[in-house]
Amino acid sequence: xxxxxxxxxxxxxxxxxxxxxxxxxxxxxxxxxxxxxxxxxxxxxxxxxxxxxxxxxxxxxxxxxxxxxxxxxxxxxxxxxxxxxxxxxxxxxxxxxxxxxxxxxxxxxxxxxxxxxxxxxxxxxxxxxxxxxxxxxxxxxxxxxxxxxxxxxxxxxxxxxxxxxxxxxxxxxxxxxxxxxxxxxxxxxxxxxxxxxxxxxxxxxxxxxxxxxxxxxxxxxxxxxxxxxxxxxxxxxxxx
Numbered sequence: 001x002x003x004x005x006x007x008x009x010x011x012x013x014x015x016x017x018x019x020x021x022x023x024x025x026x027x028x029x030x031x032x033x034x035x036x037x038x039x040x041x042x043x044x045x046x047x048x049x050x051x052x053x054x055x056x057x058x059x060x061x062x063x064x065x066x067x068x069x070x071x072x073x074x075x076x077x078x079x080x081x082x083x084x085x086x087x088x089x090x091x092x093x094x095x096x097x098x099x100x101x102x103x104x105x106x107x108x109x110x111x112x113x114x115x116x117x118x119x120x121x122x123x124x125x126x127x128x129x130x131x132x133x134x135x136x137x138x139x140x141x142x143x144x145x146x147x148x149x150x151x152x153x154x155x156x157x158x159x160x161x162x163x164x165x166x167x168x169x170x171x172x173x174x175x176x177x178x179x180x181x182x183x184x185x186x187x188x189x190x191x192x193x194x195x196x197x198x199x200x201x202x203x204x205x206x207x208x209x210x211x212x213x214x215x216x217x218x219x220x221x222x223x224x225x226x227x228x229x230x231x232x233x234x235x236x237x238x239x240x
Contacts (some may be wrong), residue, residue: 018103026152026185034192041199048131048206054080055213060228065230067224068116075200082127082210086120090221093119094229112224117218124214132208135200142197149189156182159187 058081062074071091074084093116101107 019121022034022155023152023185025190026148029146029161029187030148030188030192033133033145034188034195037138037141037192037196037199040137041195041203043205044131044134045199045206048203050080051082051210055083056167057081058083058205066224068102068221069074082124085127086214086217087221089123090116090121090225094225107229109125109226109229109233112229116225117222120218121222124211124218127214128207128211131210135203138196138200138203142193142200145193145196149186149193150186152189156185187229 022226058074067076068087068091071087074087094112097112097115098107
């Protein structure tokens with residue numbers, strides 16, 4: 001409350017209080033855009049960082065020659081990471097595929113690996129969609145806010161010229177309030193756009209890295225599945 005009182009008693013506070021209805025509407029829209037953008041950015045950055053830490057932990061714990069049939073066990077301590085869910089998705093697809101094959105001689109490791117790969121890719125696409133959700137709002141805020149600020153600026157300057165015409169004077173007392181109103185909307189527009197643009201670029205790059213990580217993991221799991229099933233088939237033939 002004290003800070004608000006100081007702001008209202010300052011020059012900036014006077015400008016905000018005495019601004020015209022158009023400027024106040026523009027400032028209100030920019031404030032809402034800024035608040036929502038910050039909320040989205042903070043939430044997503046925290047989520048991606050938690051996921052990155054859990055992913056590192058998961059990859060350290062995952063053996064190089066892991067078994068696809070023990071997928072659930074590997075992901076128990078890395079629930080924030082997306083990779084364990086891809087692994088479980090692959091395990092489920094492999095088990096269903098093997099269950100549908102009655103004749104063991106018809107088991108083809110490459111085909112089963114392709115089925116698992118498709119399941120993982122669909123899951124990864126779902127994850128990408130979730131991570132990219134609301135990024136359009138940040139992009140829109142970064143693009144629209146400067147123009148809203150510019151609109152407020154033009155409106156304030158226009159009012160200043162109208163005041164000059166009505167008063168027949170170009171003194172600072174006549175045009176000062178309109179120019180100040182114009183400048184404050186510009187500041188608010190940039191204040192909303194710049195953080196939104198920085199957050200958008202950061203999140204897009206982070207999500208791309210996450211996508212590349214999932215692609216590499218899918219390739220690794222696919223290779224492991226094909227090799228593991230081939231080994232199981234060879235073992236079965238030898239035992240027979």
